Amino acid sequence: MLTVLQDPASATQWCREQRELNKTIGFVPTMGALHEGHLSLVRCAIDENDVTCASIFVNPLQFNEADDYSNYPRAIDLDYRLLDEIGCDMVFGGTNRDMFPEAESIEEVTLLDPGRFATGLEGEFRPGHLEGVCTVVERLFKFTGDCRAYFGLKDYQQTLVVRDLAKNLGYPEIRTCKTVRDEHGLALSSRNALLSKSELALATNISKALYSAKALWDSGCRECDQLRMAMRDNLPVPLQVDYADVRNPVNWQANSPVGTISHAIALIAARVGEVRLIDNLQLDSRL
Numbered sequence: 001m002l003t004v005l006q007d008p009a010s011a012t013q014w015c016r017e018q019r020e021l022n023k024t025i026g027f028v029p030t031m032g033a034l035h036e037g038h039l040s041l042v043r044c045a046i047d048e049n050d051v052t053c054a055s056i057f058v059n060p061l062q063f064n065e066a067d068d069y070s071n072y073p074r075a076i077d078l079d080y081r082l083l084d085e086i087g088c089d090m091v092f093g094g095t096n097r098d099m100f101p102e103a104e105s106i107e108e109v110t111l112l113d114p115g116r117f118a119t120g121l122e123g124e125f126r127p128g129h130l131e132g133v134c135t136v137v138e139r140l141f142k143f144t145g146d147c148r149a150y151f152g153l154k155d156y157q158q159t160l161v162v163r164d165l166a167k168n169l170g171y172p173e174i175r176t177c178k179t180v181r182d183e184h185g186l187a188l189s190s191r192n193a194l195l196s197k198s199e200l201a202l203a204t205n206i207s208k209a210l211y212s213a214k215a216l217w218d219s220g221c222r223e224c225d226q227l228r229m230a231m232r233d234n235l236p237v238p239l240q241v242d243y244a245d246v247r248n249p250v251n252w253q254a255n256s257p258v259g260t261i262s263h264a265i266a267l268i269a270a271r272v273g274e275v276r277l278i279d280n281l282q283l284d285s286r287l
C-alpha cells in the first residue's frame with residue numbers, strides 16, 4: 001500500500017524510520033506525469049532495495065521558459081495509482097515553500113553551481129536549467145538521506161551533474177537506468193503528451209538520427225564530423241535542432257570534439273513545434 005506524504009519533513013521522518021529498521025531505501029526523484037520510463041526506475045529501485053520511495057515535484061527552478069513550466073503535464077492521481085500498482089512504498093511532494101523555505105519567492109532561491117559537467121549542450125542551450133536541477137536534487141537528497149537514488153540515462157548530462165553532486169555530498173549512491181522507448185524508438189517523456197499525432201511522427205526522427213550515428217559507428221567510423229552529419233541528415237527541417245553532437249563520456253568536455261573520437265555518446269536536443277525533446281545513444285558498446 002502506497003504511503004502518500006504531502007511534505008518533505010514527513011518524508012525525512014519516514015526514511016529515518018526505515019533506516020532504523022535497517023532497511024535499504026531506493027529513491028526515484030520525478031516531476032510526475034509518470035510513464036514507463038519513470039516506472040522502470042521505480043522497478044529497478046524495488047529490485048535493489050528493501051523499500052522504495054519516489055518524489056513528485058515540478059521544480060520551477062529548472063524551467064528556463066515560463067510557458068514550459070505552466071504547460072508541463074500534471075497527473076497526480078494517476079501517478080499515485082501507478083506507483084501503488086507497481087509496489088512503491090512511499091511518495092512525497094511539497095510546495096515551493098516546503099522545498100525552498102528560506103526564500104520569499106522562487107526568484108530569491110540561491111542556485112547551486114552544477115559543476116564542470118554542466119558546460120556545453122544542455123548547459124549552453126538551457127541557461128539555468130542544470131543549476132535548477134542541482135539545487136532541487138541536493139534538497140531532495142538531504143530530505144531522504146543516505147539511500148540509492150535512481151536516474152534515467154535519457155537525461156545523460158543530468159546523470160553526470162547529479163553524480164558529481166552526490167560525490168560532493170558523500171551520498172546517496174547513484175544508479176542509472178537505460179532509456180525506455182516506444183515502439184517507434186521515441187524516448188518516453190512526459191512532454192510527449194503535449195505532441196499532436198503529426199508532431200509525434202516527426203519526433204521519432206530524433207531516435208532515428210541517433211541510430212544512424214550508431215550504424216555509422218558500428219561500421220567503423222570514428223570521425224566526429226561524419227557522426228554529426230549522419231544525425232543532421234536524419235533530422236528533417238520542421239525539427240528545430242539545438243544540437244546533434246557527440247561527446248566522449250569518459251572524458252566529458254564542453255566543446256564539440258574535433259577529429260576522431262575513441263569512446264562516444266551521441267546526443268540530440270530538438271524542438272518539435274513548441275515542445276523541446278532530448279535523447280541520446282551510447283555509440284560505444286564497450287563502455
Ligand code: AMP
Binds near residue numbers: 031038041181188
Ligand atoms: P522527470 O520527471 O522528467 O524529471 O524524470 C524523472 C526521472 O525519470 C529522471 O531521472 C529521468 O532521466 C527519468 N526518465 C525520464 N524519461 C525516461 C525514459 N524514457 N527512460 C528512462 N528514464 C527516464
